[in-house]
Amino acid sequence: MSGSTILHDYLPGVQALDQAISATFGRGVIDPSTTGNATHVIMSILVSLFVMLLAALYAARRKMAADTLIPERTLNARSVVETICEAAFGLMEGIMGREAARSFLPLIGTLAFFILFGNLAGLVPGLLPPTEVISTNLVLALIVFFATHLYGIKKNGLEHIKHMMGPMRALSPLVFPIELISHFARPLSLTLRLFGNMVGDHTVLTIFLSFGLLLVPLPVMFLGTIVCVVQTLVFCLLSVVYISMAIEDLHEHH
16 A cells, blocks of 8 residues: 655655654654554645645636636636536535525535545555545544534524434433434544545555556546545535534424
């Protein structure tokens, strides 16, 4: 799974950052015989910077366009950003409605961009996907977890907590623990699903790249691209479902 050699050789300052992270959090990619999160932390930073650069290029391209309502035929920053945003908005609108989709598009859209390009980074020889480690995916899942309950409480107040106790007070001691387990299982499910699929995808690609044959890895890279897109879709879809369930008007059910 070691694919960080090119990354370290050609990006100035990465080795120093790698050493600092490894010194703080333990041994990692400095020693090829060990594994750690230093390279994946660096990759998370690089993917974040790439997404911000893409957003800046999109803003510049949109500002220079004579008519922003006409989609461009060429593949550029604007078309890529708009395609992903439209796909995310369409997914959200079908689940939580147009107004709620507009409100949560910045959150879900940011997750979509980071996860998608983080996944796709694993298809580039010499790079590791930041989403193939539990730590990165857990942070993403916890963002969704806390957003779900914060917005649920903001929308419904204490009803959000009372709803987890079931319709009958007598059953609350039984229902509430089950609900807690169910809610805490959500970030675990999001984390492990993305982690398992990306580890498996990158492992298979690494094996085929190790053959040293030019065309052999191409079918695997094509299938890997599909996996990257599907896993991004699944993560965002489940996130939208969780948030939508939390912000629904509970007073209408009573």
